[in-house]
Amino acid sequence: MNKKLGLTALGATLAIGLTACGGEGAGSNTDTENAAPEDLTIGVSMPTETSERWIADGANVEAQLEEAGYDVNLLYAGDDIPTQMQQIDQMITEGADALIVAAIDGTALSSQLDAAADQGIPVISYDRLIRDTENVDFYVSFDNYKVGVAQGTALLTGLGILNEDGSEGTATGPFNVELFAGSLDDNNAHFFWDGAMDTLQPYIDNGTLVVKSGQTGIEQAATLRWSQETAQKRMEDLLTSSYSDGSVLNGVLSPFDGISRGIITALQNAGYGTPEKPMPVITGQDAEIASVKLIADGVQDSTIFKDTRLLAEQAVAAAEAYLEGEEPEANDTETYDNGVKVVPSYLLPVETVYQDNIQSVLIDSGYYTAEEVAAGQTD
Ligand code: BGC
Numbered sequence: 001m002n003k004k005l006g007l008t009a010l011g012a013t014l015a016i017g018l019t020a021c022g023g024e025g026a027g028s029n030t031d032t033e034n035a036a037p038e039d040l041t042i043g044v045s046m047p048t049e050t051s052e053r054w055i056a057d058g059a060n061v062e063a064q065l066e067e068a069g070y071d072v073n074l075l076y077a078g079d080d081i082p083t084q085m086q087q088i089d090q091m092i093t094e095g096a097d098a099l100i101v102a103a104i105d106g107t108a109l110s111s112q113l114d115a116a117a118d119q120g121i122p123v124i125s126y127d128r129l130i131r132d133t134e135n136v137d138f139y140v141s142f143d144n145y146k147v148g149v150a151q152g153t154a155l156l157t158g159l160g161i162l163n164e165d166g167s168e169g170t171a172t173g174p175f176n177v178e179l180f181a182g183s184l185d186d187n188n189a190h191f192f193w194d195g196a197m198d199t200l201q202p203y204i205d206n207g208t209l210v211v212k213s214g215q216t217g218i219e220q221a222a223t224l225r226w227s228q229e230t231a232q233k234r235m236e237d238l239l240t241s242s243y244s245d246g247s248v249l250n251g252v253l254s255p256f257d258g259i260s261r262g263i264i265t266a267l268q269n270a271g272y273g274t275p276e277k278p279m280p281v282i283t284g285q286d287a288e289i290a291s292v293k294l295i296a297d298g299v300q301d302s303t304i305f306k307d308t309r310l311l312a313e314q315a316v317a318a319a320e321a322y323l324e325g326e327e328p329e330a331n332d333t334e335t336y337d338n339g340v341k342v343v344p345s346y347l348l349p350v351e352t353v354y355q356d357n358i359q360s361v362l363i364d365s366g367y368y369t370a371e372e373v374a375a376g377q378t379d
Contacts, residue, residue: 032097033325037069042319043091044072045101047128048079051226051258052378053286053308054102057127060312061100068316079225081105088112092121098319102126104225105185106338109133122322126315129187131338138328139336139345140314142306144188148195148255150352151283154302155200155251158281161208173208175250177280178238180231180263181221182255187338192255192285193218200253209251212242223259231262239270251281257291260284260300273299287353287362293376295355305351305361314346 032040042065046058058074065072073091077084084104091099092115099116103109106128113135116123123130125139156162160171179196182189203209204216215221215238223231231254243249249267254260260282264273273279284291284303294300318328330344337343353361362368372378 032323035097035323037323038071040097040323041071041073041095043088043094043096043099044074045084045088045091045099045103046074046076046126047084047102047104048225049076050079051256051286052288052290053257053306056308057102057312060308061126061315064312064316065319068320070319077104079104081108085109085112089115092116092119096121098323099123100126100315100319101130103128103130103186106131106187107185110135122319124315124318124322125343127188127311129336129338129343131187132340133338134340136338136343137322138318138330139343140311140318141188141336141345141347142311142350143347144191145195145335147188147285147304147306147350148192148197149199150195150304150350151192151253151255151285151302152196152199154283154304154352154354155196155253155281156203158283158301159251161203173203173250174210175208176212176243176247177209177251177253178213178235178242178249179211179216179221179253180223180234180255180259181218182259183224183226184218184222186226187336189222189255190218193221196253196255212247212249213238223255226256226258228258228262231259232266233262235263235266236269239266243270248277249280252283254283255285257284257286257288257300257303260291260303261294264294264299287367289368289372289378290376292353292358292362292368292373295353296358296373298355301354303353305353305367307348307365307367309367310348314348318346 044061046054048054062072062074075087081104109130110133113123113133117135122137125136127141129139130136159175160169163169181193252263254263271277279299281301287303287305291300291303321328330346332345332347336345351361363370
């Protein structure tokens with residue numbers, strides 16, 4: 001049977017499609033309404049090229065905007081906050097007509113967005129919510145809480161505590177697990193953590209899962225900038241501090257494939273991944289190609305697939321709506337309070353990928369070819 005447990009299609013609630021209200025003046029710019037797409041430039045600010053996920057996002061957004069006729073100014077900020085601030089300033093100075101921004105630090109862009117608002121430039125927050133400002137018009141993302149639920153569920157399924165159909169499994173533990181979170185300046189990290197911990201906490205409370213290090217708070221589990229190296233180092237430290245007595249680690253909650261790869265390196269260096277000492281059950285996110293190969297090879301257990309093609313489509317649709325003087329369609333107008341206002345959002349569903357559905361979810365959908373999965377890299 002296929003492991004469809006983690007399928008988190010959002011179902012009817014999201015299909016209803018509410019119409020966004022608000023917009024803080026965006027969408028009423030008569031200059032752009034009457035202009036041809038060829039005369040309009042859209043600034044696209046992406047966080048980093050060190051993660052394949054964001055390379056795919058940038059490429060998809062750029063291609064789809066160009067297809068619609070717009071000029072595109074796509075810049076990557078090298079995971080450096082001042083660089084992203086400067087790049088967005090520059091986009092505004094150079095006359096961007098709309099901005100699509102995936103923030104490094106969701107709280108750091110207020111002065112750039114003030115400038116955008118002054119010039120009537122609509123701002124679309126891409127995947128990561130921009131916080132603490134009035135001047136973000138729309139948010140496109142996935143259901144980030146459900147990503148966390150899917151990660152927690154995948155950990156339980158991998159350990160055999162749950163069956164693939166979601167029913168209670170036969171494994172009773174106790175299992176030793178360790179917990180990793182993302183970068184705390186990324187709003188998403190908190191949603192992922194909350195979803196995962198709401199799922200795992202009952203099993204921690206009843207002793208089925210044991211966090212041997214005792215590090216069960218998000219601050220302790222956090223990984224600044226989602227860094228693979230930082231995660232590797234923390235895993236090494238955890239092995240030294242909590243597993244030198246010969247006890248074995250059975251599972252790791254990891255919120256992102258890059259972090260998972262750092263964890264895997266630390267574990268391999270410590271002798272895990274042999275018949276005597278199998279690799280713990282390790283989760284992930286983004287279906288990055290290197291990690292999909294690790295799943296195919298039985299090293300990583302699961303990842304959460306977020307179809308960046310669909311996210312790009314929503315970002316492009318939102319930008320087009322504003323530039324044509326309309327409001328984009330939201331399907332969630334309650335969840336994403338950025339500290340100043342609830343930002344109307346369009347949220348996409350996600351799907352859990354295990355070894356046995358790589359073919360149906362990732363290859364049959366054309367996201368990767370079988371050759372790319374076998375090679376662990378894209379062409
Ligand atoms: C994204 C995740 C990604 C992480 C690290 C988050 O904001 O939602 O998909 O794994 O950043 O890049």
